[in-house]
Amino acid sequence: MTAQPEPNSFRTGADERGRFGIYGGRFVAETLMPLILDLEKAYAEAKDDPSFLAEMRAHQTHYIGRPSPLYFAERLTEHLGGAKVYLKREELNHTGSHKVNNVLGQILLARRMGKKRIIAETGAGQHGVATATLCARFGLECVVFMGAVDVARQAPNVFRMKMLGATVVPVQSGAKTLKDAMNEALRDWVTNVADTFYCIGTVAGPHPYPTIVRDLQSVIGDETKAQMQEAEGRLPDSLFACVGGGSNAIGLFHPFLDDRSVEIFGVEAAGFGLDKLNAASIAGGQPGVLHGNRTYLLMDKDGQIEEGHSISAGLDYPGIGPEHAWLNDVGRVTYLSATDEEAVEAFQVLSKLEGIIPALESAHAIAKVLEHAPKRPKDHLMVVNLSGRGDKDVPQMADRLGMPL
Amino acid sequence: MPFTDPMADGPAIQAGGLRALKGGETLEKTLHLVRDFRAHDADTPIILMGYYNPIYIFGVERFLAEAKDAGVDGLIVVDLPPEEDDELCLPALSQGIAFIRLATPTTDDARLPAVLKNTAGFVYYVSVTGVTGVATPDFNVVASAVSRLKRHTSLPVAVGFGVKTPEHAAAIAAGADGVVVGSALVEAVRQSLDGEGRATPGTVKAVTDLVSALAAGVRRGRAAA
Numbered sequence: 001m002t003a004q005p006e007p008n009s010f011r012t013g014a015d016e017r018g019r020f021g022i023y024g025g026r027f028v029a030e031t032l033m034p035l036i037l038d039l040e041k042a043y044a045e046a047k048d049d050p051s052f053l054a055e056m057r058a059h060q061t062h063y064i065g066r067p068s069p070l071y072f073a074e075r076l077t078e079h080l081g082g083a084k085v086y087l088k089r090e091e092l093n094h095t096g097s098h099k100v101n102n103v104l105g106q107i108l109l110a111r112r113m114g115k116k117r118i119i120a121e122t123g124a125g126q127h128g129v130a131t132a133t134l135c136a137r138f139g140l141e142c143v144v145f146m147g148a149v150d151v152a153r154q155a156p157n158v159f160r161m162k163m164l165g166a167t168v169v170p171v172q173s174g175a176k177t178l179k180d181a182m183n184e185a186l187r188d189w190v191t192n193v194a195d196t197f198y199c200i201g202t203v204a205g206p207h208p209y210p211t212i213v214r215d216l217q218s219v220i221g222d223e224t225k226a227q228m229q230e231a232e233g234r235l236p237d238s239l240f241a242c243v244g245g246g247s248n249a250i251g252l253f254h255p256f257l258d259d260r261s262v263e264i265f266g267v268e269a270a271g272f273g274l275d276k277l278n279a280a281s282i283a284g285g286q287p288g289v290l291h292g293n294r295t296y297l298l299m300d301k302d303g304q305i306e307e308g309h310s311i312s313a314g315l316d317y318p319g320i321g322p323e324h325a326w327l328n329d330v331g332r333v334t335y336l337s338a339t340d341e342e343a344v345e346a347f348q349v350l351s352k353l354e355g356i357i358p359a360l361e362s363a364h365a366i367a368k369v370l371e372h373a374p375k376r377p378k379d380h381l382m383v384v385n386l387s388g389r390g391d392k393d394v395p396q397m398a399d400r401l402g403m404p405l
Numbered sequence: 406m407p408f409t410d411p412m413a414d415g416p417a418i419q420a421g422g423l424r425a426l427k428g429g430e431t432l433e434k435t436l437h438l439v440r441d442f443r444a445h446d447a448d449t450p451i452i453l454m455g456y457y458n459p460i461y462i463f464g465v466e467r468f469l470a471e472a473k474d475a476g477v478d479g480l481i482v483v484d485l486p487p488e489e490d491d492e493l494c495l496p497a498l499s500q501g502i503a504f505i506r507l508a509t510p511t512t513d514d515a516r517l518p519a520v521l522k523n524t525a526g527f528v529y530y531v532s533v534t535g536v537t538g539v540a541t542p543d544f545n546v547v548a549s550a551v552s553r554l555k556r557h558t559s560l561p562v563a564v565g566f567g568v569k570t571p572e573h574a575a576a577i578a579a580g581a582d583g584v585v586v587g588s589a590l591v592e593a594v595r596q597s598l599d600g601e602g603r604a605t606p607g608t609v610k611a612v613t614d615l616v617s618a619l620a621a622g623v624r625r626g627r628a629a630a
């Protein structure tokens with residue numbers, strides 16, 4: 001951990017250089033620099049424009065189905081015998097995950113900027129599906145870059161994207177997963193600068209993306225705050241969310257960062273274990289520069305990026321959003337990790353006790369709830385972000401559990 | 406200076422970087438290469454090109470001290486725009502190592518002064534919007550871009566990205582001060598390798614032949630201009 005001074009508020013970043021403490025920034029090729037400055041300006045105008053916000057709210061209500069419920073998980077709570085567990089039901093959003101919150105905002109911004117061609121990277125395919133969906137809805141061309149390995153393990157989502165009219169480009173470079181998909185998307189963007197909008201799927205990339213995506217996902221935490229007030233008349237005591245790049249997590253966390261009584265936990269993917277192949281950038285990485293920002297990264301001693309491994313395609317990114325890197329260093333958020341095996345167990349527990357099949361990504365957060373809730377008193381209010389539904393993982397889990405389809 | 410994730414490079418340099426890393430290349434070894442070369446050539450300028458992370462992890466101060474000592478003249482680090490000048494550009498300049506900036510088709514007149522401000526050695530004009538080694542530039546567009554740059558700077562202007570043949574080199578040399586060729590040379594190396602990816606007796610010749618042909622192209626372009 002790099003010691004950094006504690007601020008008066010944890011919610012003021014990024015600064016004018018796009019930094020959260022030492023993290024973030026704009027480490028991009030000159031070709032892209034004018035584009036990200038344009039984007040910054042367009043976003044600054046849009047986010048204070050009542051008509052933009054009204055349009056976004058209308059689509060959130062009628063197209064995505066927001067607000068998503070904050071659901072008291074009664075049987076899970078009983079089973080664990082400790083904290084009162086609530087699920088923030090992002091899996092009920094149209095397209096089945098939190099990713100659509102961000103995509104809606106970025107697509108409306110792209111339209112405002114007059115961009116006609118949308119590109120995106122995707123790991124699990126949830127961001128790709130959300131992007132393909134909104135492009136279909138607004139009649140925009142959509143190209144999704146996806147590592148060839150992920151294309152194979154997330155076949156249902158590849159089919160969905162194609163059905164929605166998107167072009168899916170299997171990326172053959174590097175390890176053929178999310179990191180490489182992001183490289184390819186950046187390469188496409190430097191090539192097609194005039195008409196293309198890069199719709200990034202998580203709180204990573206060069207400034208202003210980490211801030212834009214966070215703002216667009218903060219609807220999760222804003223709703224949670226109001227819903228918990230309604231249900232229990234107070235703030236929750238703890239929050240849990242899985243962290244790939246960290247967009248569902250920051251969306252839940254950000255509105256609570258200055259509520260110091262709320263304990264906050266991000267859950268990274270520990271893969272085969274923290275001492276083996278994993279995707280836990282904070283637990284196993286160090287600060288470095290990749291994909292336009294400085295953050296914790298998995299790398300070797302020479303600064304060459306290493307591949308993340310996680311059973312879940314949405315978490316095996318060797319980095320983490322820069323705001324999380326900073327929240328770790330200043331100690332406001334505690335980053336835990338869950339192994340593949342723990343996630344597989346949690347996937348089954350939630351399915352059987354609550355009738356909700358979680359995404360494997362979200363199952364990492366559930367796994368830590370299974371561990372922590374029993375140790376808390378019965379009046380402890382625990383919220384876990386159920387970032388996505390598990391339909392996309394059914395073929396992979398069927399294989400893993402010895403019941404191939 | 407190879408990197409696992411060269412976001413501004415096309416397939417040839419991506420593959421070349423991964424081959425080098427697989428062969429055990431490190432920043433330390435690259436600096437040794439410079440030292441060995443300097444032992445018998447004190448004059449030819451040497452510029453190291455790459456991405457920031459390996460330098461950042463090596464340590465900026467340590468890197469600059471060792472680079473200076475080895476005899477490096479300049480750096481091209483693609484993912485450090487003027488907005489991040491305090492990371493490496495300013496420390497390099499204070500060590501007397503040139504920081505060669507890229508100007509691109511998207512760098513408009515309003516932005517150009519910021520891009521040129523801390524540039525030293527020469528200005529590297531990127532001839533296409535895109536990654537290295539893929540598209541062939543439109544030479545008329547490049548010529549007018551070079552004239553535009555020359556109105557803003559007295560530094561030499563070199564042009565690269567997508568320059569593959571002596572004919573390309575000739576077309577660019579008509580207006581620019583230098584021609585940068587990367588992917589075509591990396592590709593010439595690749596074609597000369599054996600089944601295990603090792604250099605063969607033909608490797609050096611493959612490179613020097615292409616360089617000679619490109620240089621002849623440059624001279625033709627100059628003469629015609």
Ligand SMILES: Cc1ncc(COP(=O)(O)O)c(C=O)c1O
Nearest residue numbers: 126244245246247248314361388
């Ligand atoms: C359901 C779900 N949850 C979480 C993630 C991880 O992304 P992030 O950390 O940005 O929320 C993904 C990524 O694909 C996902 O599909």
